[in-house]
Amino acid sequence: DAGITQSPRYKITETGRQVTLMCHQTWSHSYMFWYRQDLGHGLRLIYYSAAADITDKGEVPDGYVVSRSKTENFPLTLESATRSQTSVYFCASRTGGPGELFFGEGSRLTVL
């Protein structure tokens, strides 16, 4: 089915481990985004990408790495997970023009 999918939906890891959250969209949207959602903070932008091979930092990029070698994929890597990165992560996409974001189902990450 067309849409935007995230995997895994749930992940438990330990401090210091590397974790990669995957995001795949089938619409060929130009823009893709990674947000984290925490109680009291709402949605905060981690990284975004305007096109393949073009990425840029958002509001809270520290401790995260992204890549976008193909238009449809936008993985988010936590190189050395910390407890403060326990959160729900949302991937989103958008067309090249202004408009609404389309969200994935979210990935709940717990760092012990």
Added chain:
Amino acid sequence: AQTVTQSQPEMSVQEAETVTLSCTYDTSESNYYLFWYKQPPSRQMILVIRQEAYKQQNATENRFSVNFQKAAKSFSLKISDSQLGDTAMYFCAFTSGTYKYIFGTGTRLKVLA
């Protein structure tokens, strides 16, 4: 700086009744987009309704409508004939068309049977 404020952390409404969720924003831009997203317990963020600032007519989607007051920088969401499935967190969001989207902190709506 652009901001979005949702002043009602929690609300409840009886099934079949009407409820209005408030959202105010601040921007110096003249053209922008406003959205209401619904986040049910399943966690999925679902677009409820969108409004382009250059359109004077208030957007409507079935039981959902907005009251867009550009001068007052207000963008409230009205849900008519509330249903149990409307129980969710509702987020107001703003973008001026760049990569940046500003989200409010959300209003938790509970529809009572």
